[in-house]
Amino acid sequence: MRDEQTDPQIVRRIQNAIDMLPSPIFIKDADCRYIACNRAFEKYIGLSRARIIGATVHDVAPAELAAIYExxxxxxxADGGSQTYETNVCYADGSVHDVIFYKSVFYSADGQPDGISGVILDITERKRLEDELAQAAREDFLTGAVNLRTFYELANREFARFKRTGEAFSLLVLDLDRFKKINDTLGHEAGDDALRKFVQIVRANLREQDIFARTGGDEFRLLLPGTPQAGAIVLAEKIRGEVNQVSLHAPHGSVNLSMSAGLCRCHPDDAGIDDIVRRADAALYEAKAAGRNAVMAHPGSQ
Incomplete structure (x- = not known):
């Protein structure tokens, strides 16, 4: 009678069967050494079966990832049962992929843990799409500035920190001058180009912690954590000067860009971010009334 546990034909049939599966599959013994894998697993990590069998994760993966796997x-x-978790795997070409591991313990005839069988599901593309969708939900599609919803999410955090620590911030409301005229005379394509060029200039002058949002049409908000009014004025004037250097040319004419800005700082008695926005809006109105292409600070910001 044949010993089905060691019959070479049985082993070959099992190996052929798992080699036909497209997902990377591996089996480890109770000492966490590989005792079997399929072709997809070899291809995925870029090592031959001869290199894999008998090896540990420390022999086939970078140290920081091997520590996670082990x-x-x-x-x-120790716990038994099955296990599912997301992590990374170093692919054969050296790139790092996002994956889900599905693993289960198998047991010997006497009921003791005898090893682990597992499969890898590559979710790199899914994660990329998730990141793109998350980014799209947070950003204005035309300019790449964050949208109004994201502005309030981030600005409310800064306001809460101000209330907790006293670390003040300044808020700028920025507006392209005569934007409707640009759309009406040069066309909406020129208007879109004006917005994109404006955003490029602002972003080039920002720190990582600054919050820059498009809140509608040609209006933007810029929250500057830890920045006093004097520093906000310097930044706004620098941006205004660079915007003044931009000329748009279209078949129906050309125009030089300019912008107006209103700014204020937060106050200890502010109830929320909208109190600060209202003061900055009022200062912007004063800048427009004064002839545009100007930066105005709210009187209450002194």
């Missing part, structure tokens, strides 16, 4: 394996063997 801990997960040891925990699974």
């Amino acid at each position: 801990k997960a394996d040891r925990d699974l063997l």
Whole structure:
């Protein structure tokens, strides 16, 4: 009678079967050493089966990733059952992929943990699409500035920190001058170009922590954490000067860009971010009334 556990034909049939599966599959013993894998697993990590069998994760993966895998394996063997988690795997070409590991413990005849079988599901493309969708939900599609919803989300955090720590911030409301005239005389394509060029200039002058949002049409808000009024004025004037250097040319004519800005700082008695926005809006109105192409600070910001 044949010993089905060691019959070479049985082993070959099992190996052929798992080699036909497209997902990377591996099997480890109770010491966390590989005892089997399929072709997809070889291809995925870029090593031959001869290099994999008998090896540990530290032999086939970068140290920082191997430490994650080994801990997960040891925990699974100790707890039993199955395990699912997201992590990264270094692909054969050296690139790092997002994956889900599905693993289960298998047991010996006497009921003791005898090893782990597992499969890898590559979710790199799914994660990329998720990131793109998340980014699209946070940004204005035309300019790439954050949208109004995201502005309030981030600005409310800064306001809460101000209330908690006293670290003040300044808020600028920025507006392209005569934007409707640009659209009406040069066309909407020129108007879109004006917005994109304006945003490029602003972004080039920002720090990582600054919050820049398009809040409608040609109006933008810029929140500057930890920036006093004097610093906000310097920044606004620098942006205004650079905007003044931009000329738009279209078949129906050309125009030089300019912008107006209103600014204010937060006050200890402010109830919320909208109190600050209202003061900055009022200062912007004063800048427009004064002839545009100007930066005005709200009187209450002194």
